[in-house]
Amino acid sequence: MSDIKKVVLAYSGGLDTSVILKWLEDVYDCEVVTFTADIGQGEEIEPARAKAAAMGVREIYIETLTEEFARDYVFPMFRANAIYEGEYLLGTSIARPLISKRLVEIARETGADAIAHGATGKGNDQVRFELGAYALNPDIRIIAPWREWELSSRETLLAYADKHGIPVEHKQGRMSPYSMDANLLHISYEGGILEDPWAEPEDDMWLWTVSPEKAPDEPAYIELGFERGDVVSINGESMSPARVMETLNQLGGANGIGRSDIVENRYVGMKSRGCYETPAGTILLKAHRAMESLTLDREAAHLKDELMPRYASLVYNGYWWSPERRLLQEMIDASQEHVNGEIRLKLYKGNVILVGRKSATDSLFDERIATFEEDEGAYNQKDAEGFIKLNALRMRIASRRNK
Numbered sequence: 001m002s003d004i005k006k007v008v009l010a011y012s013g014g015l016d017t018s019v020i021l022k023w024l025e026d027v028y029d030c031e032v033v034t035f036t037a038d039i040g041q042g043e044e045i046e047p048a049r050a051k052a053a054a055m056g057v058r059e060i061y062i063e064t065l066t067e068e069f070a071r072d073y074v075f076p077m078f079r080a081n082a083i084y085e086g087e088y089l090l091g092t093s094i095a096r097p098l099i100s101k102r103l104v105e106i107a108r109e110t111g112a113d114a115i116a117h118g119a120t121g122k123g124n125d126q127v128r129f130e131l132g133a134y135a136l137n138p139d140i141r142i143i144a145p146w147r148e149w150e151l152s153s154r155e156t157l158l159a160y161a162d163k164h165g166i167p168v169e170h171k172q173g174r175m176s177p178y179s180m181d182a183n184l185l186h187i188s189y190e191g192g193i194l195e196d197p198w199a200e201p202e203d204d205m206w207l208w209t210v211s212p213e214k215a216p217d218e219p220a221y222i223e224l225g226f227e228r229g230d231v232v233s234i235n236g237e238s239m240s241p242a243r244v245m246e247t248l249n250q251l252g253g254a255n256g257i258g259r260s261d262i263v264e265n266r267y268v269g270m271k272s273r274g275c276y277e278t279p280a281g282t283i284l285l286k287a288h289r290a291m292e293s294l295t296l297d298r299e300a301a302h303l304k305d306e307l308m309p310r311y312a313s314l315v316y317n318g319y320w321w322s323p324e325r326r327l328l329q330e331m332i333d334a335s336q337e338h339v340n341g342e343i344r345l346k347l348y349k350g351n352v353i354l355v356g357r358k359s360a361t362d363s364l365f366d367e368r369i370a371t372f373e374e375d376e377g378a379y380n381q382k383d384a385e386g387f388i389k390l391n392a393l394r395m396r397i398a399s400r401r402n403k
Contacts (some may be wrong), residue, residue: 091186230386
């Protein structure tokens with residue numbers, strides 16, 4: 001790719017991407033455009049502008065994408081009740097399609113020849129970034145430095161930074177032993193002692209949630225209002241999707257909700273142990289399933305449950321922009337027309353406890369039919385006899401044959 005003259009780099013301003021910026025200039029002799037996105041990671045992104053400018057970058061993109069992230073990525077995923085391998089709420093996975101989209105768009109806007117990212121050659125993110133980019137621009141060229149260079153450790157990165165005068169903050173201070181990723185949906189931890197699946201995470205590792213043991217002794221009650229499968233209000237106050245996520249993260253974190261410790265199957269073939277904090281996602285999943293239990297037809301709900309693992313794998317493996325994920329999303333979104341109402345939850349020491357649900361317009365729960373008391377003829381119990389015999393017919397025939 002010797003003809004590359006300009007590259008758009010997904011840039012955080014940290015050690016890895018600062019080294020990548022200089023490496024791209026040296027190895028490819030190209031101009032670098034930086035793109036830094038705020039998707040709710042809880043850190044200031046403006047310092048990345050100063051760092052990029054200090055390194056001579058002329059075109060610097062700094063964008064706040066929290067609302068787009070929550071509205072167009074997180075909320076659609078939670079309409080599907082997506083959870084990977086029974087535990088992972090896909091916090092890292094769902095952020096990559098948005099970043100890929102903006103990388104491709106900025107490359108088009110600036111006339112860049114390629115995009116670059118800082119994902120390693122061992123992980124899932126390289127797959128997610130690149131599948132997304134190719135789906136949106138089949139002719140895009142991609143540079144993944146971790147698959148090309150000889151810099152294989154933090155020490156070699158620091159040495160490269162020192163050699164080339166790259167400013168790196170806190171080089172001499174105490175660094176986190178974990179590889180971390182954060183956005184509006186979650187924060188993840190990998191590496192360090194977590195590479196031993198038997199080792200318990202240190203309590204001071206967790207940044208968003210108090211331990212359940214230290215959570216308040218009094219439960220917190222919240223009411224979530226749903227419209228077409230999305231939470232639109234908390235305790236009667238209307239909120240945007242990003243504000244919903246921020247509020248639930250605060251409420252959940254204060255009550256010890258959302259911690260998980262997982263050994264997952266990466267798409268590239270290896271098993272990986274990671275810890276996650278997903279307070280808002282944990283609450284959203286519980287609440288959404290409860291809302292659907294009241295308003296969604298039985299067979300529609302069961303069909304969604306059958307398709308959910310497939311949908312979750314598509315998100316996890318990087319196929320957000322694939323035709324099959326889009327097709328599934330159309331079906332899922334159509335199923336949410338009547339998922340409207342209110343859910344009441346109790347948050348208590350790491351638990352999300354459902355205590356009430358109602359829908360004034362779309363409930364399929366009929367108390368006259370479900371009651372154990374007099375139903376005033378709403379349900380004829382004699383009808384059950386024929387229903388049972390017809391459903392038993394094939395088994396009775398097989399039983400006679402086997403005898």
